[in-house]
Amino acid sequence: MATETSVVSASHQFESAVFNSPVDQVWAHIRNLSFHILCPNWVSSVSWSEGDSGKVGATVHMTYTDGTQWTVNILEISDIKRTIVYELIHADPAAHSFSYVNTIRVFKETLTNKTFLIWETDFSNDATANTVMDCKYKKIEALSAMANALNN
Template identity: 35%
Template structure:
């Protein structure tokens, strides 16, 4: 008899929202070091001192005690997206890697004209299990709701 194996699962997450605020109000928050200003799960977000001058690394301290170092991989003020990877975590994560992108688009017509469409995706290594993927999904849903609240205050 074979031993039970993990349940196969997709290793990517994509959550999106329409935020009833102009893109400029939303984009203002999309800097790794500012995530604690809108995301209620974070206690603080701060630059990592001593990192290479060519590397932007930010430490996110979650209210549950988890500490994650994230590295900015790409940032475009023209195309309004940021891509970051998790480079370390305490406690350690159960997967090898994760790369996330937040992308913003202006809604230019229709009932929600003047709003911002936001999508937050993540791609995990193949060793991420269903629990990791579900956790990422729910964290993004919560963070997008927090971002909407913070963006509408401007």
């Protein structure tokens, strides 16, 4: 059986999806981090707790259905580029990586009025392969839930 080694390397992980919904509808949910609406089996609540809601510098508290709690800081929001960037600043239980920055970009697919979404995560160099793969599979699950929520 192979043993895990602690090779230090910063990691980047991304997933993408196409939704049968107009870009403005998808962006409205993503801009507000409305994961509790888009992925109710994954996130039970989202609340903007510090700073102005929907503004750079604001703090957002997310509670997952397994009891995990995250606090994230909004680093960037662009309505022109339909992009939001947020950084994990506190996790209970503790996260398995010192730095965890997410970028979600939403694009209009012009031929059919669908939406293309890219969800990227950049980890610090202490993230293990297990941490990166866990992120991958959770994103796949979340994107599938989003597709169901947006298509209903």
